[in-house]
Amino acid sequence: xxxxxxxxxxxxxxxxxxxxxxxxxxxxxxxxxxxxxxxxxxxxxxxxxxxxxxxxxxxxxxxxxxxxxxxxxxxxxxxxxxxxxxxxxxxxxxxxxxxxxxxxxxxxxxxxxxxxxxxxxxxxxxxxxxxxxxxxxxxxxxxxxxxxxxxxxxxxxxxxxxxxxxxxxxxxxxxxxxxxxxxxxxxxxxxxxxxxxxxxxxxxxxxxxxxxxxxxxxxxxxxxxxxxxxxxxxxxxxxxxxxxxxxxxxxxxxxxxxxxxxx
Numbered sequence: 001x002x003x004x005x006x007x008x009x010x011x012x013x014x015x016x017x018x019x020x021x022x023x024x025x026x027x028x029x030x031x032x033x034x035x036x037x038x039x040x041x042x043x044x045x046x047x048x049x050x051x052x053x054x055x056x057x058x059x060x061x062x063x064x065x066x067x068x069x070x071x072x073x074x075x076x077x078x079x080x081x082x083x084x085x086x087x088x089x090x091x092x093x094x095x096x097x098x099x100x101x102x103x104x105x106x107x108x109x110x111x112x113x114x115x116x117x118x119x120x121x122x123x124x125x126x127x128x129x130x131x132x133x134x135x136x137x138x139x140x141x142x143x144x145x146x147x148x149x150x151x152x153x154x155x156x157x158x159x160x161x162x163x164x165x166x167x168x169x170x171x172x173x174x175x176x177x178x179x180x181x182x183x184x185x186x187x188x189x190x191x192x193x194x195x196x197x198x199x200x201x202x203x204x205x206x207x208x209x210x211x212x213x214x215x216x217x218x219x220x221x222x223x224x225x226x227x228x229x230x231x232x233x234x235x236x237x238x239x240x241x242x243x244x245x246x247x248x249x250x251x252x253x254x255x256x257x258x259x260x261x262x263x
Contacts, residue, residue, distance in 0.1 A: 013061030014106040016043060021103070028103055031096055033072055037065040064099065071095040179215055184222035192232060192247035203243035 010016040020039050021028055044062060072095060192201055206219050223245065226232045231249045236242070 013040075013058050014103060015110070016040065016058070017061070017103060018107060018110070028100060028107075031100065033065065033069045033096060037062075037069050040065055068095045068099060179218050181218050181221045181225065184215075184218045185225055188219070188222050188226060188245075189231060189249070192245060193249065195247060197247055197249070199247045201245045201247075203245065 010019060017036065017040065020036055020043075021031065024035070024039075026032065026036075040062060044058060047058075188201075188206065191206070192199060195201060203220075203223065207216060223232070223234065223243070226245075227234055231247070233246045233248055234243055235246075237244065
C-alpha cells in the first residue's frame with residue numbers, strides 16, 4: 001500500500017522545489033543548483049528539528065540535487081583524440097535537464113488540479129433534483145388514421161374520390177309514366193264486363209311483377225271507387241286471402257263519368 005505523507009505546505013519534493021524557485025524568482029530553465037540545494041537541505045533539517053516524518057521521496061530528491069551539484073562543479077573531461085575522430089562529451093549536455101523537465105510537467109499538472117478544484121467548488125453550489133415521472137400527466141394521443149398506410153393506398157383512395165366527384169357532377173332526368181285512377185277504373189271495369197254479370201276476378205290477376213308501386217296504388221283506389229259506385233262487389237273467402245271482385249253492372253253500363261273522378 002502506498003502511503004502519501006502530506007506536509008504542512010508541500011505535497012512532495014517537486015512541490016517544495018517549485019515553491020523555492022518561485023520564491024527566489026528564478027528561471028526554471030536556468031536553476032542555480034547550488035543555491036536551491038542549500039535551501040532544500042535547510043528545509044529538510046528544519047523538518048527533522050520539528051520531529052516531522054521525512055519521507056523517502058524528499059531524501060531521494062536531496063540526493064538527486066547533490067548529484068547534479070557535484071556534476072556541475074566537476075570539470076569537463078579532456079578531448080580524446082584518435083586518428084581521424086575526436087571523442088568528447090556533448091558541450092550542450094546539462095545535468096539539470098531531466099530535473100527541469102520533471103518540474104515543468106509537475107507545474108502543468110498542478111495548474112490543471114487547481115482548475116479542477118475551482119470547477120468542483122462551482123459545481124458544489126449547484127443543487128439538483130431527480131426528475132419526476134410526468135408520464136401520468138402526458139395526454140394520450142389518438143391513433144393516427146393513416147398509420148400503416150402506404151403511398152399506394154393514398155393514391156388509390158384519391159382516385160376513388162375523384163371518380164365519385166365525377167359521377168356526382170353528372171345527372172340524369174328520370175321520367176315516369178303517369179297513370180291515373182280514372183284510367184285504372186276503365187281498365188278494371190272493362191276486364192269485369194267482359195266476364196259478364198256475376199263474373200269474378202281476383203285482385204292479384206290485375207297485378208304483374210313489372211308493375212310499379214304507384215300503379216298498384218292506383219289499381220287499389222280504382223277498386224275502391226268501383227265499390228263506391230256499386231259496380232262491383234268485393235269479398236275474401238278467408239282472412240288475409242286474395243280479394244275477389246264480382247261484377248254487378250250490366251252490359252249497358254258505360255263506366256265512370258269523367259266528372260266524378262279528378263285524380
